[in-house]
Amino acid sequence: MTDITEIIDNKRIKDLLAREKNLERFNLNTYMLPIEGPSSRTVTVEGKEMIMLGSYSYLGLISHPEIIKVAHEALDKYGSGAGGVRLLTGTTVLHKQLENRIAEFKHTEDSIIYSSGYVTNMTLISTLLGKDDLVIIDKYDHQSIYDGCILSKADWKRFNHNDLSDLDRVLEEHRKHYKRVLVVVDGVYSMDGDIAPMPEIVDIAKKHDAFTMVDEAHALGAIGPNGKGIDDYYDMKPGSIDIMMGTLSKAIPSIGGYIAGNKKMITYLRYASNAFIFSAALPPVMTAVALKAFDIIEDEKERVHALQKNIKTFIGGVKEMGFDTLKSKDTPIVPVIIGDDIKTFRFAKKMKKEGILVPPIVFPAVPREGGRLRCCVVATHTEDDMDKILSTLEKIGKDMKVI
Numbered sequence: 309m310t311d312i313t314e315i316i317d318n319k320r321i322k323d324l325l326a327r328e329k330n331l332e333r334f335n336l337n338t339y340m341l342p343i344e345g346p347s348s349r350t351v352t353v354e355g356k357e358m359i360m361l362g363s364y365s366y367l368g369l370i371s372h373p374e375i376i377k378v379a380h381e382a383l384d385k386y387g388s389g390a391g392g393v394r395l396l397t398g399t400t401v402l403h404k405q406l407e408n409r410i411a412e413f414k415h416t417e418d419s420i421i422y423s424s425g426y427v428t429n430m431t432l433i434s435t436l437l438g439k440d441d442l443v444i445i446d447k448y449d450h451q452s453i454y455d456g457c458i459l460s461k462a463d464w465k466r467f468n469h470n471d472l473s474d475l476d477r478v479l480e481e482h483r484k485h486y487k488r489v490l491v492v493v494d495g496v497y498s499m500d501g502d503i504a505p506m507p508e509i510v511d512i513a514k515k516h517d518a519f520t521m522v523d524e525a526h527a528l529g530a531i532g533p534n535g536k537g538i539d540d541y542y543d544m545k546p547g548s549i550d551i552m553m554g555t556l557s558k559a560i561p562s563i564g565g566y567i568a569g570n571k572k573m574i575t576y577l578r579y580a581s582n583a584f585i586f587s588a589a590l591p592p593v594m595t596a597v598a599l600k601a602f603d604i605i606e607d608e609k610e611r612v613h614a615l616q617k618n619i620k621t622f623i624g625g626v627k628e629m630g631f632d633t634l635k636s637k638d639t640p641i642v643p644v645i646i647g648d649d650i651k652t653f654r655f656a657k658k659m660k661k662e663g664i665l666v667p668p669i670v671f672p673a674v675p676r677e678g679g680r681l682r683c684c685v686v687a688t689h690t691e692d693d694m695d696k697i698l699s700t701l702e703k704i705g706k707d708m709k710v711i
């Protein structure tokens with residue numbers, strides 16, 4: 309062996325490099341474009357200002373003056389990093405305040421934060437479940453949930469996306485063989501933009517003596533009359549869902565993830581989850597940012613309302629033109645289905661030329677022929693932005709015979 313790339317499965321790397329070369333050849337690669345400033349309503353890319361239709365900053369808090377102010381203050385007071393892992397010397401006053409704030413916000417007894425959302429799911433599943441247990445996940449769950457299952461010693465099975473009778477079937481068939489069972493779903497699905505039927509999922513899980521967990525990465529700050537997530541959306545009683553997971557990297561303009569739930573479970577995670585014990589704590593500055601953002605969601609409800617108004621305008625508009633948006637409803641993620649890979653890349657490229665940045669998503673992230681523009685609507689898009697986005701989609705959609 310002479311070349312390190314031989315360590316990678318030969319076919320996979322060959323396919324991937326060929327795909328990348330093709331995109332470069334036809335000048336269709338819009339991945340990893342360096343953005344020259346904050347990911348807001350508009351962004352500057354290659355020196356040109358464009359409307360951003362792919363940011364997770366759903367409430368537009370990344371550049372909020374209060375957020376910038378607390379970040380400066382925390383930087384001045386705490387410096388740049390935490391200097392340790394949470395269990396030992398990396399816990400600051402801010403970390404404790406944020407955990408209390410999240411528990412209050414999500415109406416749970418306690419919460420624990422980790423330094424990424426991805427790691428939060430991995431560490432949670434692998435810490436809580438072991439060899440006598442079963443994890444049941446929705447087929448479209450986020451990769452971090454799959455990876456948590458793989459890392460844990462538990463068995464895991466999938467049910468068809470948002471299919472309640474299939475969930476019931478999997479539980480009926482397998483519950484009896486395991487000590488503990490955890491059903492894990494995304495609140496809002498990150499590629500399809502639809503919402504889990506959470507009250508029914510909880511009922512089915514309860515019927516089979518199974519626990520439930522929801523990943524609210526794209527639900528927090530975005531859905532529900534108060535923007536508080538899936539429990540708010542369905543008006544569910546506190547404690548209905550056993551484990552509430554969320555990220556601090558989307559509507560909350562920071563980095564990190566959290567688990568909110570029962571106090572004993574959270575205490576256990578503090579002493580037993582590897583990501584808490586063996587990985588550096590969230591930097592204090594990002595902790596301060598997250599803390600402030602929870603206040604802003606509550607204090608500036610108009611942001612949540614503006615987001616939900618923009619979502620309605622956008623989904624209504626694209627549907628009326630004849631685009632397929634799958635079952636996305638009430639969420640800031642709206643897939644606009646284009647078709648095969650190349651067509652999807654071409655569409656995204658044309659959007660960019662017209663001054664709109666939107667990511668193309670293709671196989672294997674989504675099914676073959678299910679290539680899509682994954683549009684993310686934000687609260688700060690103006691009416692003019694919406695008009696421009698919709699008319700551009702319509703023009704290109706007609707030119708390319710998508711509609």
Ligand code: PLP
Nearest residue numbers: 424425426450498523525555557
């Ligand atoms: N869960 C879902 C549903 C996500 O979409 C993501 C990231 O996009 C994550 C977890 C991971 O979160 P983070 O990017 O904060 O690590």
